[in-house]
């Protein structure tokens with residue numbers, strides 16, 4: 001590869017020196033509890049992934065197993081039991097990175113009763129991570145946002161850039177901000193891993209200073225490799241310099257549940 005290629009890559013994008021992810025401190029979206037969703041399969045997987053996060057400079061991960069009707073019927077008890085097992089194994093391995101757990105709630109029929117019952121795993125200052133179906137915008141979106149806020153939760157919408165039904169509807173995304181929804185961007189979206197449109201929207205969120213939280217959405221070692229690649233992207237450099245990123249304000253200390 002010639003000089004031009006090295007600095008601009010295949011798509012004439014600038015290729016920067018790898019960004020320092022330690023400025024984030026805390027990752028807020030991943031699937032590291034073994035065997036309870038489509039993330040880590042074994043405790044060994046969990047430890048290998050945690051070692052990678054530590055190597056990247058993170059001090060803590062708040063892992064977020066899926067809670068989804070029909071597929072991943074995870075309860076706080078299941079998640080926290082898994083967390084305790086990972087913490088014990090992590091201590092034996094001598095890893096210094098901390099791990100906490102919350103959840104990634106799918107906006108399906110089972111979500112509303114959990115909000116009503118105050119049976120949610122939140123993180124930080126009562127943030128609740130939730131995701132939408134990828135097929136179509138759910139009709140309950142507005143009422144669920146309102147309900148979360150009424151219960152004093154702070155709704156964080158996972159990987160806002162990944163919902164194809166909003167790719168030509170920027171006003172919808174901008175409207176979420178107006179209603180107090182916190183925007184979480186997947187770091188790996190900036191690599192083009194989820195497609196060019198997802199990358200475009202991710203970059204637009206960065207350019208409009210709309211990103212509140214960054215997440216790896218790490219399920220496996222392949223995702224960690226993508227995060228490594230994302231470090232050379234100019235938009236990652238740009239978003240990491242944002243003072244509004246909530247990741248930077250989250251405590252590094254482990255939470256005791």
Ligand SMILES: [Fe+2]
Pocket residue numbers: 029030031104158217
């Ligand atoms: Fe996720």
